[in-house]
Amino acid sequence: MSNLIPRDEEDQQRRATRYGQLVAQYRPRPPIGRNLALAFVVGGSICFIGQIFYNLFLELALSPREAAAPTLAVMILLGALATGLGIYDELAQIGGAGAAIPISGFSNTVTAAAMDYKREGFILGMGAKMFIIAGPVLVYGIITGFTIALIRVFLLGM
Amino acid sequence: MLELTTWTPAQLLVSLTILGGILGGLGIYQPLVDFAGAGALIPVSGFGSAVATGAIVEAKRIGIIGLFTGPFEIVGLGVTAAVIFGFLMALVASPKE
Amino acid sequence: MEKKQGDRTYMFANPPALIGAKSVVGPKEAAGPVGQYFDLKIDDPLFGETTAEKAERRFLIEATNATLEGANLAKDQIDFFLAGDLLNQIVSASFTARELRLPFLGLYGACSTMAEGGMLAGFLIDGGFAQNVLVGVSSHYQTAERQFRYPIELNIKHKLSAQYTVTGAGAFLYAKGGDGPYLKGVTVGKVVDYKIKDPSDMGAAMAPAAADTILQHFEDTGREPDYYDLIFTGDLGKVGMQLVNALLEQCGTRLGSNYQDGGVMIFGGDGAFGAGGSGCACSAVITAGYILRELAAGRLKRVLLVGTGALHSPLTWQQGESIPGIAHGIVLER
Numbered sequence: 207m208s209n210l211i212p213r214d215e216e217d218q219q220r221r222a223t224r225y226g227q228l229v230a231q232y233r234p235r236p237p238i239g240r241n242l243a244l245a246f247v248v249g250g251s252i253c254f255i256g257q258i259f260y261n262l263f264l265e266l267a268l269s270p271r272e273a274a275a276p277t278l279a280v281m282i283l284l285g286a287l288a289t290g291l292g293i294y295d296e297l298a299q300i301g302g303a304g305a306a307i308p309i310s311g312f313s314n315t316v317t318a319a320a321m322d323y324k325r326e327g328f329i330l331g332m333g334a335k336m337f338i339i340a341g342p343v344l345v346y347g348i349i350t351g352f353t354i355a356l357i358r359v360f361l362l363g364m
Numbered sequence: 365m366l367e368l369t370t371w372t373p374a375q376l377l378v379s380l381t382i383l384g385g386i387l388g389g390l391g392i393y394q395p396l397v398d399f400a401g402a403g404a405l406i407p408v409s410g411f412g413s414a415v416a417t418g419a420i421v422e423a424k425r426i427g428i429i430g431l432f433t434g435p436f437e438i439v440g441l442g443v444t445a446a447v448i449f450g451f452l453m454a455l456v457a458s459p460k461e
Numbered sequence: 462m463e464k465k466q467g468d469r470t471y472m473f474a475n476p477p478a479l480i481g482a483k484s485v486v487g488p489k490e491a492a493g494p495v496g497q498y499f500d501l502k503i504d505d506p507l508f509g510e511t512t513a514e515k516a517e518r519r520f521l522i523e524a525t526n527a528t529l530e531g532a533n534l535a536k537d538q539i540d541f542f543l544a545g546d547l548l549n550q551i552v553s554a555s556f557t558a559r560e561l562r563l564p565f566l567g568l569y570g571a572c573s574t575m576a577e578g579g580m581l582a583g584f585l586i587d588g589g590f591a592q593n594v595l596v597g598v599s600s601h602y603q604t605a606e607r608q609f610r611y612p613i614e615l616n617i618k619h620k621l622s623a624q625y626t627v628t629g630a631g632a633f634l635y636a637k638g639g640d641g642p643y644l645k646g647v648t649v650g651k652v653v654d655y656k657i658k659d660p661s662d663m664g665a666a667m668a669p670a671a672a673d674t675i676l677q678h679f680e681d682t683g684r685e686p687d688y689y690d691l692i693f694t695g696d697l698g699k700v701g702m703q704l705v706n707a708l709l710e711q712c713g714t715r716l717g718s719n720y721q722d723g724g725v726m727i728f729g730g731d732g733a734f735g736a737g738g739s740g741c742a743c744s745a746v747i748t749a750g751y752i753l754r755e756l757a758a759g760r761l762k763r764v765l766l767v768g769t770g771a772l773h774s775p776l777t778w779q780q781g782e783s784i785p786g787i788a789h790g791i792v793l794e795r
Binding site: 236238241242249250252253254256257259260261270274275277278279281282283285286287289290291292302303306307308309310311312313316317318319320321322324332336339340342343344346347348350351352354355356357358359360 | 365366367373374376377378380381382384385386388389390397398401402403405406407408409410411412414415416418419420423424428430431432434435438439441442443445446447449450451452453454456457458459460
């Protein structure tokens with residue numbers, strides 16, 4: 207028998223550990239510095255665009271709190287647009303988290319899913335799976351907000 | 365974080381959202397927004413913070429039900445906008461490789 | 462003659478001839494470094510269809526029809542159609558079989574299906590159960606992404622070790638008599654799992670299985686690596702290739718410059734495709750396109766083809782399981 211087949215569970219674990227080290231040796235190293243810099247540039251640029259709109263809404267005599275909502279709406283729209291044009295995934299290939307973290311990234315996940323699952327029908331495909339990627343953000347965002355408000359207002363009386 | 369850990373992007377986003385929620389709930393996120401404007405609002409942590417502050421404001425105003433209605437000001441905006449724009453885009457565009 | 466050699470290798474008493482094969486590919490593969498070798502190059506990845514799944518079937522149907530035409534055989538002369546793909550319930554294969562109306566045996570070996578099919582064709586023909594066996598496999602970038610990974614337009618930065626599923630199909634006609642390279646023997650693979658959990662690292666997940674089958678083949682046949690003009694792994698990619706070499710060296714065997722990998726060949730190391738190509742079609746189109754032409758021209762005389770497959774599902778990965786691999790070896794000689 208070839209000596210690469212493990213003899214038992216323990217042998218497999220041992221080989222797996224050693225192999226893991228071998229794999230780590232050959233794993234291609236991404237240019238971390240460059241990737242971080244690109245993420246910074248992409249993320250910053252997106253927020254920069256957002257800031258332009260934020261300032262615009264402030265100019266239109268909205269209070270800072272009131273200006274937040276339309277700013278986010280615009281960024282969501284831009285994200286959807288860029289996704290539809292097929293450029294948001296290219297942006298992510300360059301900027302990674304810089305494209306994923308802004309709210310436009312959230313909008314991209316919804317639009318991308320909608321576009322893709324349209325093929326399985328509007329109801330069972332697109333309708334059901336639109337939030338397949340973004341779902342966790344909503345679920346845990348709500349859970350966190352709720353919990354912290356509960357603790358702060360009712361348990362701590364603040 | 366994506367470079368240094370085995371986190372998937374989804375896990376990163378959820379963590380940032382939770383972080384934003386906690387900071388927002390403690391009132392620490394607002395100064396960041398005052399300082400950085402869109403730079404703090406737009407990342408998903410801004411979303412988390414907005415959900416938390418929404419819940420707090422409403423809870424103080426109308427009691428326990430506020431915990432449930434509060435988050436929905438911002439969640440409502442985000443979800444409705446994403447659904448509407450996403451749907452419209454999907455009608456006219458198809459995935460390209 | 463004793464057909465079984467050693468543990469897992471079988472040499473055929475009457476080696477079937479691979480009398481015809483055709484490769485059909487999408488635009489990115491056609492634009493790659495071995496693009497000139499492919500038989501049919503389709504500009505539109507959707508092949509004019511409304512869904513990628515339908516498109517993948519078109520690729521496979523074109524490949525099988527072209528193969529039959531090329532070998533001048535009618536459908537009623539085919540005893541078995543063996544086919545597989547990456548999709549749930551191997552729908553590309555089954556729906557193609559529906560079109561072809563041939564006796565059908567569906568296979569799942571992930572990206573090793575071409576080798577698995579060839580091996581089974583060998584058993585059927587050498588065992589006297591068939592005169593002509595048609596083997597077909599397909600894969601498609603979009604269908605694989607949707608099933609295993611994410612929606613196509615999703616903002617996600619691909620890791621350097623990730624691979625790019627090849628859009629295309631390959632079909633092979635094995636016959637009892639005739640001209641063509643001969644399927645002299647096969648080595649059956651075992652599932653090998655060294656606990657790699659990252660689907661962006663499939664080369665690493667499959668390499669142990671490939672190394673195992675290669676080692677077993679040499680042990681069973683008593684041959685040395687230099688017996689073959691070409692030792693070809695289906696789609697281990699850049700990283701997987703290095704790992705196979707490392708594993709084999711640890712076991713005292715060294716492969717020379719006669720070792721090549723389909724995943725690396727199809728996109729030529731272009732970083733836009735990560736560590737290289739993958740998918741059932743990867744090994745299939747390169748075999749049907751490039752390797753068979755080289756065999757026919759006499760530039761290659763003895764080839765060991767090792768199809769490599771990753772046997773996980775999107776669910777097993779989400780449930781925290783590792784990715785088991787398998788590799789099947791088939792020997793083609795002029």
